[in-house]
Amino acid sequence: MNSCHKTNKMKKLEVCNIKKSFDTLYTLDHVSLSLEENQFVSILGPSGSGKSTLFNIIAGVQQADAGTILIKGEDYTGKTGRISYMYQKDLLMPWRTILENVSIPLILKGTGKRAAEKEATPYFELFGLKGFEDRYPHQLSGGMRQRAALLRTYLFAQDIMLLDEPFGGLDAITKRKMQRWLLEVLDNLKASILFITHDIDEAIFLSDKIYVLSDRPAKVKEVFDVPIERPRDDKVFTCEAFIKIKEAILNLL
């Protein structure tokens, strides 16, 4: 019936025919997508198109009306505790220091508080948070808080991360810096990323593959591969491939 289960190659994450309505609001219309090892995939769509609902379903926090979520071929539909996500809001707890905040996923997995903090500490350097372990979130800049939120997501599940407009709340300059920083950090992390955005430039700059979603009810309108070599820098924004994809997406929306 569909290509979902038929592929021979096992995908890191497969989202098959997810359907979801809220009362009378038809939100997701048989959305399917897949994410491969070490791939960076973006979901691009208008605000309110149900992208965040899709993420909640993938993370297992919300139940889909129909469809399945496969992670490395295993069924994780409606199950929490496998993948975590990161929001536009950092969702750091104001009463916990940065170190205490990022070690929460480890504590939830049953690691003791001290062992969890010991395990988290070495990552502070890579995430540009060294020296801020014992600060409270309100003492950090917006960009740093997002990096802490990313570290928390990473410490929960190192192989797949869902990022839901993580830089949406930042100013343009910080946003650009964070995008470059993210690419750099991902080189070291070997993680597969599913990324929600409504910023076309951001999607092309970061991704290997872009799913363009339609208005509600959201379905996959088109899929674009981004054949731009890595490592990428600011020149990407003016290269021919970039402009071609951007044009195609603009025509679509």
Place this chain on the structure above:
Amino acid sequence: MRRPRSTNKFIEIDMLPIFFVAILIILWEIVVKLHIIDAFILPAPSSVVSALINTFDLMWPHITVTVFQAIVGFIVAIILSIIIAVTMDSIAIVKRTLYPIIITSQAVPIVTIAPLFAIWFGFGYLPKIIIVVLVCFFPITISLLEGLASVDKELLNLLKSMGAGRWDIYKLVKFPATLPNFFSGLKISGTYSIMGSVIGEWVGGNMGLGRYMLRVRQSYANDRVFATIVVIVLLSIGVLKIIQFIEKKAMPWQEEKI
């Protein structure tokens, strides 16, 4: 933002209300000393102070009784509030059932039902403690409920995605997030606790500041009545200060925001 004048963070007192009260007290003293108002109607501040000093030994056992009842009642109210608020928060149907009842219960004037407690529970500590519990219970429960309900839903979802169970959510998010509400409820209830204890004593028994106050009033010793009021006010402020101190210790992240 304008900086407070006092450099000592812990004391940080605004002098303006103190000056204002000082002027009022001086005026009061003058008015009584010049016999514009008779001393048996309104005792001069100086005689209130001397009554306070001279009769303090007499008041001391009453103070301990009132404070004891207030503290026991307050602690019981805190425990009860936490249990009820958490139950109401975690089970929707319990909240729907109890919430309007709790609100309505506050419309019943304590002073009118207090005499019944003497009939039901006698003249010992128990009826007074129950009154303190009734007075203190409401502000804590309501502020806890508000705090628990206002926790960021997205944060809860995030923790659920990480596999957090019900208890994890309370321990890691709901309780700490509710602390500011909890303490504002405690501060209101704490000041009420002394008053509740005093009201309870009006109903019966022979110990406590409420009893003592009735007795000195009946003998028209108005300076002692005022001395008792001063003690009650100071005790209430004392309770408030202790709660504020604990609040600062319990929420270090709030202090550093300043």
